[in-house]
Amino acid sequence: ILAILLVLFMCYDVFMVFITPLLTSDHKSVMVQVATGGGSKEKLPLLIRIPRISSSEWSVCGGDKSENLLGFGDIAIPGLLVSFCLAFDRAVNLKQTWLGYYVASVLAYAAGLTVTFVVLVMTNQPQPAHVYLVPSTMLMVVLVGWRRGELEQLWKGINVVCNVSS
Numbered sequence: 001i002l003a004i005l006l007v008l009f010m011c012y013d014v015f016m017v018f019i020t021p022l023l024t025s026d027h028k029s030v031m032v033q034v035a036t037g038g039g040s041k042e043k044l045p046l047l048i049r050i051p052r053i054s055s056s057e058w059s060v061c062g063g064d065k066s067e068n069l070l071g072f073g074d075i076a077i078p079g080l081l082v083s084f085c086l087a088f089d090r091a092v093n094l095k096q097t098w099l100g101y102y103v104a105s106v107l108a109y110a111a112g113l114t115v116t117f118v119v120l121v122m123t124n125q126p127q128p129a130h131v132y133l134v135p136s137t138m139l140m141v142v143l144v145g146w147r148r149g150e151l152e153q154l155w156k157g158i159n160v161v162c163n164v165s166s
Contacts, residue, residue, distance in 0.1 A: 002080055006134045009077050013128030032126050035069050046072030050117075068120050074129040078109055078137050085141060091158040092150070101154075104144045105137050112136030 016031035024030065035047055048070040085101035094100045112133040120127050145154040 002084060003138065006077065006081060006130075006138060009073070010128070010130040010134040013130040017126050017128040029126055031128075032069075035071060048072075048075075068117065069126075070129060074133065077130065078112075078133045081137050081141065082106060082109060088154065088158055092153075101141055101144050104140045108136045108140035109133060 013031075017029050020030040021027045050068045050070060051066075082102065082105045085105040089100035089102050112135070113129070115136070116127055116129045116132045119132070141154070142151070145151040
């Protein structure tokens with residue numbers, strides 16, 4: 001279910017950033033408009049604002065107020081996969097955590113986020129972060145699972161039995 005959810009969020013991100021400008025009269029992305037507050041002064045509360053890297057001397061003096069936006073969903077949705085990886089590592093009693101899914105998925109998330117910001121700087125256009133985060137994290141988890149021979153177990157999930165004593 002998590003893999004399907006991640007792919008659906010990636011498709012949603014692509015639609016809202018790239019397709020909605022083609023469908024709206026002002027040719028602006030609905031997602032960007034909502035995140036930035038559109039014409040109002042309100043900003044989306046679950047938004048991380050990162051100053052845009054610029055070579056302009058005007059940006060050094062604080063005249064360039066442009067910024068890159070990272071939504072909470074760009075952190076939380078792939079974070080579900082990362083937390084699943086940690087739970088899976090614990091369920092299979094992995095002793096060397098650096099060999100597990102958790103560390104691999106965190107590194108893949110960092111790589112995907114780096115690619116997202118590189119593309120943002122290169123294109124100077126809004127980018128759907130899930131386009132880079134979902135493939136990087138899922139591919140890494142699949143590669144580690146294949147290498148360890150645990151793909152089937154990984155796909156089926158973890159059966160955790162809780163002993164509750166009253």
